[in-house]
Amino acid sequence: MNTVPVPHLTTAHSGPLHQVERHLVDHQSDIESWFRKQWRKTPAPFYASVDLRNAGYKLAPVDTNLFPAGFNNLNPAFEALCIQAVQLAVERLPHQVDRILIIPENHTRNFFYLESLASLQQIIEKAGFEVKLGSLIADLTEPMTITLESGKSVCLEPLQRNGNSVGIGEFVPELLVLNNDLSSGRPEILESLDQAVTPVLGLGWSNRLKSVHFRHYQEVAAEFGEHIEIDPWFIDPFFRNCGEIDFMQREGSSCLERNVDVLLKEIQEKYDKYKIGCRPYVIIKADSGTYGMGIMTVNSVDDILELNRKQRSRMSTIKEGQKVTKVIIQEGVYTHETWGEEETVAEPVVYMIDHNVVGGFYRVHDARAANENLNAPGMRFEPLAFDDCCISPERKLDADAHPHPHRFYTYGVIARLALLAAARETEAQV
Amino acid sequence: MNTVPVPHLTTAHSGPLHQVERHLVDHQSDIESWFRKQWRKTPAPFYASVDLRNAGYKLAPVDTNLFPAGFNNLNPAFEALCIQAVQLAVERLPHQVDRILIIPENHTRNFFYLESLASLQQIIEKAGFEVKLGSLIADLTEPMTITLESGKSVCLEPLQRNGNSVGIGEFVPELLVLNNDLSSGRPEILESLDQAVTPVLGLGWSNRLKSVHFRHYQEVAAEFGEHIEIDPWFIDPFFRNCGEIDFMQREGSSCLERNVDVLLKEIQEKYDKYKIGCRPYVIIKADSGTYGMGIMTVNSVDDILELNRKQRSRMSTIKEGQKVTKVIIQEGVYTHETWGEEETVAEPVVYMIDHNVVGGFYRVHDARAANENLNAPGMRFEPLAFDDCCISPERKLDADAHPHPHRFYTYGVIARLALLAAARETEAQV
Numbered sequence: 001m002n003t004v005p006v007p008h009l010t011t012a013h014s015g016p017l018h019q020v021e022r023h024l025v026d027h028q029s030d031i032e033s034w035f036r037k038q039w040r041k042t043p044a045p046f047y048a049s050v051d052l053r054n055a056g057y058k059l060a061p062v063d064t065n066l067f068p069a070g071f072n073n074l075n076p077a078f079e080a081l082c083i084q085a086v087q088l089a090v091e092r093l094p095h096q097v098d099r100i101l102i103i104p105e106n107h108t109r110n111f112f113y114l115e116s117l118a119s120l121q122q123i124i125e126k127a128g129f130e131v132k133l134g135s136l137i138a139d140l141t142e143p144m145t146i147t148l149e150s151g152k153s154v155c156l157e158p159l160q161r162n163g164n165s166v167g168i169g170e171f172v173p174e175l176l177v178l179n180n181d182l183s184s185g186r187p188e189i190l191e192s193l194d195q196a197v198t199p200v201l202g203l204g205w206s207n208r209l210k211s212v213h214f215r216h217y218q219e220v221a222a223e224f225g226e227h228i229e230i231d232p233w234f235i236d237p238f239f240r241n242c243g244e245i246d247f248m249q250r251e252g253s254s255c256l257e258r259n260v261d262v263l264l265k266e267i268q269e270k271y272d273k274y275k276i277g278c279r280p281y282v283i284i285k286a287d288s289g290t291y292g293m294g295i296m297t298v299n300s301v302d303d304i305l306e307l308n309r310k311q312r313s314r315m316s317t318i319k320e321g322q323k324v325t326k327v328i329i330q331e332g333v334y335t336h337e338t339w340g341e342e343e344t345v346a347e348p349v350v351y352m353i354d355h356n357v358v359g360g361f362y363r364v365h366d367a368r369a370a371n372e373n374l375n376a377p378g379m380r381f382e383p384l385a386f387d388d389c390c391i392s393p394e395r396k397l398d399a400d401a402h403p404h405p406h407r408f409y410t411y412g413v414i415a416r417l418a419l420l421a422a423a424r425e426t427e428a429q430v
Numbered sequence: 431m432n433t434v435p436v437p438h439l440t441t442a443h444s445g446p447l448h449q450v451e452r453h454l455v456d457h458q459s460d461i462e463s464w465f466r467k468q469w470r471k472t473p474a475p476f477y478a479s480v481d482l483r484n485a486g487y488k489l490a491p492v493d494t495n496l497f498p499a500g501f502n503n504l505n506p507a508f509e510a511l512c513i514q515a516v517q518l519a520v521e522r523l524p525h526q527v528d529r530i531l532i533i534p535e536n537h538t539r540n541f542f543y544l545e546s547l548a549s550l551q552q553i554i555e556k557a558g559f560e561v562k563l564g565s566l567i568a569d570l571t572e573p574m575t576i577t578l579e580s581g582k583s584v585c586l587e588p589l590q591r592n593g594n595s596v597g598i599g600e601f602v603p604e605l606l607v608l609n610n611d612l613s614s615g616r617p618e619i620l621e622s623l624d625q626a627v628t629p630v631l632g633l634g635w636s637n638r639l640k641s642v643h644f645r646h647y648q649e650v651a652a653e654f655g656e657h658i659e660i661d662p663w664f665i666d667p668f669f670r671n672c673g674e675i676d677f678m679q680r681e682g683s684s685c686l687e688r689n690v691d692v693l694l695k696e697i698q699e700k701y702d703k704y705k706i707g708c709r710p711y712v713i714i715k716a717d718s719g720t721y722g723m724g725i726m727t728v729n730s731v732d733d734i735l736e737l738n739r740k741q742r743s744r745m746s747t748i749k750e751g752q753k754v755t756k757v758i759i760q761e762g763v764y765t766h767e768t769w770g771e772e773e774t775v776a777e778p779v780v781y782m783i784d785h786n787v788v789g790g791f792y793r794v795h796d797a798r799a800a801n802e803n804l805n806a807p808g809m810r811f812e813p814l815a816f817d818d819c820c821i822s823p824e825r826k827l828d829a830d831a832h833p834h835p836h837r838f839y840t841y842g843v844i845a846r847l848a849l850l851a852a853a854r855e856t857e858a859q860v
Contacts, residue, residue: 033526077507096467128466
């Protein structure tokens with residue numbers, strides 16, 4: 001493994017540690033002990049990535065992805081950490097596993113995704129498993145090899161069902177790893193298999209609701225806040241959700257307006273309490289679905305009333321043409337981490353395999369403001385790999401002198417809280 | 431964690447891969463699958479370091495240390511790997527662990543050891559545990575803090591027994607990690623504890639015999655050799671052992687002479703078979719004990735007959751004045767790895783936590799020849815941290831173009847075979 005020079009985020013992580021971060025670092029042993037208890041009760045999903053936003057006074061998850069892409073954006077220096085974590089995640093299974101089948105997204109031209117897929121395959125291969133990519137693409141009849149800019153390549157092969165198992169020709173895996181978020185539903189070919197499938201099919205976006213995840217997160221944050229004695233609001237964004245909504249027909253909008261109003265007031269109360277001079281805002285997003293589609297930033301109820309046709313249309317559909325009928329209204333958390341002299345907004349994304357934090361990167365986009373979503377359609381962020389693995393705080397270090405390990409450690413803590421919420425979500429599904 | 435520049439070993443690992451290495455890399459999936467089965471049957475010890483010697487045509491362990499020091503010599507870039515491995519090793523225990531007590535060696539002036547101890551403590555602390563050092567020093571009545579050159583410090587505290595548990599004041603650990611090889615016997619204070627102790631007391635050098643370890647290793651190498659179809663001799667040094675020996679009284683020396691003679695002939699046969707032009711030699715060392723004391727290199731039976739009084743005396747006692755009464759006679763494996771333009775001999779040492787390889791370093795000493803022991807008394811080796819973590823071979827890479835990851839991977843394989851032998855040794859003790 002080569003040590004690749006990583007650009008140091010000059011502003012994003014060189015500012016002094018904020019109160020929340022300081023508090024988390026000071027309670028490291030308590031926190032780790034608490035996590036150990038939690039994982040004994042509720043095992044973590046196979047992998048996940050968590051989008052965080054760091055307002056300084058508040059550090060919170062805004063999205064938890066159980067079918068993570070972006071493995072190519074991680075710092076190659078931490079590949080070994082990923083390899084070790086995969087080995088241990090697979091060893092946890094009650095049976096011996098030697099062959100692993102990844103079920104990827106159906107993309108064949110999204111090279112960002114395919115680079116991630118190649119990186120993921122490489123990590124699992126290096127962990128000592130035979131790995132193949134079993135595609136769900138309906139009209140794929142023979143292996144399709146795609147060479148990538150990095151020099152890597154992926155070979156998508158048609159998935160075959162044989163009785164209660166799937167495979168590719170002679171290759172019959174003992175474990176299926178889903179890297180397809182199942183936006184368009186649970187594929188028939190994966191139902192009732194004798195093989196182990198991770199994450200469970202029920203966690204695909206066709207079944208999963210963000211509001212359910214954040215309900216679990218709310219509980220997790222409350223328990224954690226009690227354990228280390230902080231107001232859980234510092235790590236948990238408020239949210240509310242509505243029943244059925246039709247943006248085009250303006251149905252359900254009174255519920256939406258009411259909830260936005262309540263939420264903005266609740267945030268303002270916290271801002272008043274903690275003397276925070278920012279303007280509250282909320283994010284409205286599809287309750288199921290991903291890819292940052294169907295997302296909007298709202299500063300007042302008027303913003304909803306004034307939505308034009310184009311904006312309504314954009315909110316109505318997400319990936320693979322799925323219609324948005326449910327939304328979650330979430331407290332907007334400012335991104336006060338910036339990078340470089342131009343103070344570009346930077347949003348951390350943390351990766352975990354099993355319950356191990358294995359690194360992450362910053363999404364950096366200079367055309368976005370501190371209250372906008374950095375994972376929006378058409379958005380081209382620059383990934384900046386963390387130069388830290390998020391698990392190694394220097395307890396004895398003066399906090400402000402060299403805050404990197406501390407800040408990264410706090411990212412890892414909050415990301416694992418979201419992971420724990422996902423673990424409880426999984427448990428409820430099984 | 432900062433990325434620290436590591437000196438690249440120019441010669442030591444830039445030469446072409448040898449046949450054994452190539453064979454191991456080509457069988458990576460098979461090998462990892464085999465290891466997974468083995469660890470299911472026989473769990474690995476908590477940690478270990480293994481000294482290897484690489485003759486090119488042969489790559490073999492020559493010593494397995496279950497109470498490893500030298501953690502300060504590891505590449506800081508892989509600290510995260512150590513942290514993660516410690517977390518997972520401790521999680522494997524059936525009970526929750528939050529406090530860990532390390533039982534160190536009784537050294538107070540061996541700063542090399544104390545630096546290692548400080549590094550080990552730091553790794554376990556960063557893994558999220560409270561850690562204290564409980565010393566066995568008989569006349570230690572209060573905490574003794576020693577500040578080290580690195581800026582770190584260690585605080586040795588007197589171990590107290592209370593009923594069936596030990597601790598330091600209020601600090602009652604759920605786990606004791608032995609970092610003391612118990613050369614002078616099993617300490618009374620550690621007998622019959624309700625607390626978990628790792629490694630088990632029976633693996634201290636007062637009980638352990640190298641010949642027993644290498645008997646287990648022989649079996650492991652034979653099974654492994656059969657699995658991947660190589661002559662186990664390529665990875666296993668021949669050895670024989672004698673009954674009671676008294677070097678000063680020249681008792682038992684006829685057995686020694688006979689065994690040396692047989693062993694040299696057996697090695698010559700293999701050298702003939704594989705057309706190896708080197709001169710066979712053997713190493714005679716104390717069957718129990720460590721620290722490279724009581725070790726000698728022998729090229730012929732005459733070498734033993736000609737031992738002078740001083741040499742006999744040096745062979746007679748090892749650490750803490752323990753008398754040598756048993757020896758193991760082991761096939762000498764040449765170190766054909768060298769470093770730098772001056773072709774300094776370099777011997778790899780590989781570290782493992784649980785069954786995870788977490789890095790290693792080279793012992794480099796320019797005053798030693800290829801058939802001498804590099805861990806001898808008075809020896810000042812230069813540690814050169816590996817710039818690879820030994821778990822990440824590039825399967826698709828042309829072997830000779832950039833052999834680093836391959837060579838390091840093979841180190842990790844052989845070290846784990848020795849670890850497995852130690853695991854079987856432990857199982858037999860429990």
